[in-house]
Amino acid sequence: MSTMTFGRAINAGLRRAMDDDPKVVLLGEDIGRLGGVFRITDGLQKDFGAHRVMDTPLAEAGIMGTAVGMAYRGYRPVVEIQFDGFIYPAFDQIVSQVAKLHYRTRGAVRMPITIRVPFGGGIGSPEHHSESPEAYFTHTSGLRVVSPSNPQDAYSMIQQAVASDDPVLYFEPKRRYHVKGEVDEAEDLSASDMGSARVVTEGRDVTLVTYGPLVPTARDAAIAASDDGISIEVIDLRSLAPIDFPTVEASVRKTGRLVVTHEAARSGGLGAEIAASITERCFDYLEHAPVRVTGFDIPYPYSKLEFHHLPDLDRILDGVDRVLRRPNSLSGLDMEGPAQ
Amino acid sequence: MTQDGARPGSGFTGGDDDAGPASGLVLPGPARPGADEPVQLIDPSGVRHPHGHYDPLVADVDGAALQKLYEDMVVVRRIDAEATALQRQGELALWPPLLGQEAAQIGSGRALRSDDFVFSSYRENAVAYCRGVDLADILRVWRGNASSGWDPYTINMATPQVIIGAQTLHATGYAMGIINDGADSVAVTYFGDGATSQGDVNEAMVFAASYQAPVVFFCQNNHWAISEPVGLQAHVPIARRAPGFGIPSVRVDGNDVLACLAVTREALARARSGGGPTFIEAVTYRMGPHTTADDPTRYRDPNELEDWAARDPLARLATLLDSLGLLEADYTDAVKARADAVAAELREGCLSMPEPAPSDVFRHVYSAPHSELERQQDHYERYLSSFDQPAQEGHR
Numbered sequence: 001m002s003t004m005t006f007g008r009a010i011n012a013g014l015r016r017a018m019d020d021d022p023k024v025v026l027l028g029e030d031i032g033r034l035g036g037v038f039r040i041t042d043g044l045q046k047d048f049g050a051h052r053v054m055d056t057p058l059a060e061a062g063i064m065g066t067a068v069g070m071a072y073r074g075y076r077p078v079v080e081i082q083f084d085g086f087i088y089p090a091f092d093q094i095v096s097q098v099a100k101l102h103y104r105t106r107g108a109v110r111m112p113i114t115i116r117v118p119f120g121g122g123i124g125s126p127e128h129h130s131e132s133p134e135a136y137f138t139h140t141s142g143l144r145v146v147s148p149s150n151p152q153d154a155y156s157m158i159q160q161a162v163a164s165d166d167p168v169l170y171f172e173p174k175r176r177y178h179v180k181g182e183v184d185e186a187e188d189l190s191a192s193d194m195g196s197a198r199v200v201t202e203g204r205d206v207t208l209v210t211y212g213p214l215v216p217t218a219r220d221a222a223i224a225a226s227d228d229g230i231s232i233e234v235i236d237l238r239s240l241a242p243i244d245f246p247t248v249e250a251s252v253r254k255t256g257r258l259v260v261t262h263e264a265a266r267s268g269g270l271g272a273e274i275a276a277s278i279t280e281r282c283f284d285y286l287e288h289a290p291v292r293v294t295g296f297d298i299p300y301p302y303s304k305l306e307f308h309h310l311p312d313l314d315r316i317l318d319g320v321d322r323v324l325r326r327p328n329s330l331s332g333l334d335m336e337g338p339a340q
Numbered sequence: 341m342t343q344d345g346a347r348p349g350s351g352f353t354g355g356d357d358d359a360g361p362a363s364g365l366v367l368p369g370p371a372r373p374g375a376d377e378p379v380q381l382i383d384p385s386g387v388r389h390p391h392g393h394y395d396p397l398v399a400d401v402d403g404a405a406l407q408k409l410y411e412d413m414v415v416v417r418r419i420d421a422e423a424t425a426l427q428r429q430g431e432l433a434l435w436p437p438l439l440g441q442e443a444a445q446i447g448s449g450r451a452l453r454s455d456d457f458v459f460s461s462y463r464e465n466a467v468a469y470c471r472g473v474d475l476a477d478i479l480r481v482w483r484g485n486a487s488s489g490w491d492p493y494t495i496n497m498a499t500p501q502v503i504i505g506a507q508t509l510h511a512t513g514y515a516m517g518i519i520n521d522g523a524d525s526v527a528v529t530y531f532g533d534g535a536t537s538q539g540d541v542n543e544a545m546v547f548a549a550s551y552q553a554p555v556v557f558f559c560q561n562n563h564w565a566i567s568e569p570v571g572l573q574a575h576v577p578i579a580r581r582a583p584g585f586g587i588p589s590v591r592v593d594g595n596d597v598l599a600c601l602a603v604t605r606e607a608l609a610r611a612r613s614g615g616g617p618t619f620i621e622a623v624t625y626r627m628g629p630h631t632t633a634d635d636p637t638r639y640r641d642p643n644e645l646e647d648w649a650a651r652d653p654l655a656r657l658a659t660l661l662d663s664l665g666l667l668e669a670d671y672t673d674a675v676k677a678r679a680d681a682v683a684a685e686l687r688e689g690c691l692s693m694p695e696p697a698p699s700d701v702f703r704h705v706y707s708a709p710h711s712e713l714e715r716q717q718d719h720y721e722r723y724l725s726s727f728d729q730p731a732q733e734g735h736r
């Protein structure tokens with residue numbers, strides 16, 4: 001066991017993956033000498049050489065497209081997208097090529113590409129630096145999408161992602177890079193699965209589902225609610241595609257109430273998917289319609305106002321009050337009717 | 341195209357010899373592969389060298405005009421330093437310094453007409469200054485108070501682009517509109533050496549050449565894209581790329597304000613007269629960090645910085661002015677006073693900027709009402725107002 005930051009844990013996981021398999025190569029802007037703008041790849045070029053940790057030209061479509069070619073050639077590229085908002089130039093390569101080649105070639109070609117994306121807000125950045133684009137990718141068949149929320153998962157899941165023969169989008173909650181935690185570097189990776197959700201705190205009244213950057217916030221909300229005698233079960237999805245529905249289902253059957261929270265905009269987001277799927281699976285167990293506490297349907301706002309957009313502890317608790325039919329900000333509103 | 345007929349020292353690395361004359365200006369000769377030596381009118385030691393091709397383009401720049409260019413550069417360097425200080429004092433979240441690139445931006449920026457339209461990246465604050473921007477508007481975005489600092493149509497300059505290279509396509513499209521309108525203004529787009537790797541920039545060149553759009557591609561090769569040296573983006577001088585698209589190009593000493601003015605004027609004249617796009621590579625150097633969040637000591641050799649400091653764009657013009665007897669104390673005092681005043685105005689504008697209201701996050705997402713967003717706004721306002729009410733049971 002050792003204590004390390006979230007960012008350091010990814011670095012350690014990458015290092016181990018590179019040690020274990022010479023076919024693992026890293027590509028991205030500024031990842032070499034600088035160690036990436038977040039220093040996640042710090043020291044890797046020095047230790048593994050510039051042929052395995054490649055600073056690329058400033059072109060995301062180019063990075064992703066050449067990663068496809070390297071994968072054809074038997075490599076396992078790990079691509080760093082510098083910031084969430086810069087993944088869009090690579091979008092075509094990801095959704096039209098990376099996601100579909102295995103299917104198109106009837107399994108003959110593997111795309112074991114890991115796409116690392118620092119995502120989410122809360123760090124006071126300018127535009128295009130705080131986005132939550134995960135739903136674009138969960139909507140694309142052929143891709144696996146994961147998001148770790150703590151150093152141990154960051155360490156384990158990056159290795160699982162690299163080892164996966166399917167392409168994996170690995171969304172790193174950038175505002176948690178400096179959070180410290182215990183990491184067991186001897187963990188038996190075959191025993192855990194990046195596709196399985198994790199129950200963070202057990203509870204009996206409300207199931208609160210989230211992932212990535214909001215997991216610590218959700219845990220804090222559970223602690224705050226317990227002062228009021230409310231028992232919240234917090235679930236960290238870890239995998240966004242596929243979603244470990246059995247774990248969520250088991251929880252909702254127990255609590256009868258579901259709140260989903262994420263930073264991404266609401267419409268067409270993962271919250272909608274989870275609410276609909278759980279309603280289909282657990283309709284008879286629900287005491288209240290599932291409630292979403294999410295970012296608004298707006299472009300990510302400038303930094304002075306970003307904390308209005310991002311769900312925080314109070315907004316999550318307000319959502320919890322709604323499923324519990326306790327007094328809340330929407331009390332007395334006919335929720336089916338139009339906005340007043 | 342023929343190899344002969346190239347104008348010695350024209351600096352053109354490629355071009356189209358049937359582009360036609362523009363407003364009486366002599367247009368460049370045909371492609372001259374290998375002419376990678378940048379056009380230079382003032383050398384690093386401040387000596388003015390005659391140039392057969394470019395001198396006529398700056399024949400009107402007399403001593404007073406040179407002094408004005410110098411004042412511009414001093415003022416924008418001061419704006420840059422003041423903004424960096426504001427960032428260090430916690431008043432700005434981030435700042436991208438242009439230190440070292442004053443000549444490239446002032447030389448090109450002062451060549452433009454007010455009805456030309458600029459599409460820039462985030463580092464062209466000296467160009468914005470030339471367009472007459474309200475000073476505090478430069479800081480609005482970096483303070484985190486707004487998504488954009490100004491209305492593009494008030495100064496004919498798009499709001500700065502963060503997505504690398506995207507603006508080059510916008511400029512080209514704008515220029516295609518200019519053709520359709522039968523106007524003679526020009527779209528000018530600024531971008532870095534790193535940006536030239538992006539598909540967008542290359543696609544912009546395809547469109548610009550295909551439609552012979554009146555667009556000037558102004559690449560500031562400041563040698564670095566964050567930690568990546570220019571050699572990673574381009575194996576040969578960047579200016580050589582454009583001729584492959586059918587766009588004439590020129591390399592210019594980006595630290596020589598007069599040369600930058602001259603080559604930009606020529607490119608604008610070509611565009612105005614139907615001669616199509618031009619690509620300018622201004623060879624300069626980013627003397628500061630990429631942004632205030634960057635640490636160049638991790639990737640940059642300090643000797644390199646020293647070399648470039650010796651080619652400082654302000655110092656060389658100061659030396660030239662001095663040799664012409666145009667750097668007397670009353671003049672330099674006036675320039676300093678102007679820079680002080682601008683810096684004070686900038687600081688004041690920054691500190692007195694009104695704080696945005698929470699409901700601002702919902703404004704301008706759409707130009708017409710949108711029912712779902714209205715509902716979200718209504719619910720959020722109820723949520724916020726619930727904090728003003730006396731504590732109800734169950735509500736925190």
Ligand SMILES: Cc1ncc(C[n+]2csc(CCOP(=O)(O)OP(=O)(O)O)c2C)c(N)n1
Binds near residue numbers: 029082089562
């Ligand atoms: C599409 C995209 N990818 C990555 C980035 C992150 N980024 C911001 S500036 C920069 C380097 C730009 O270098 P260059 O084009 O040479 O311009 P300079 O900043 O040196 O003026 C990078 C990689 C971005 N803003 N947009």
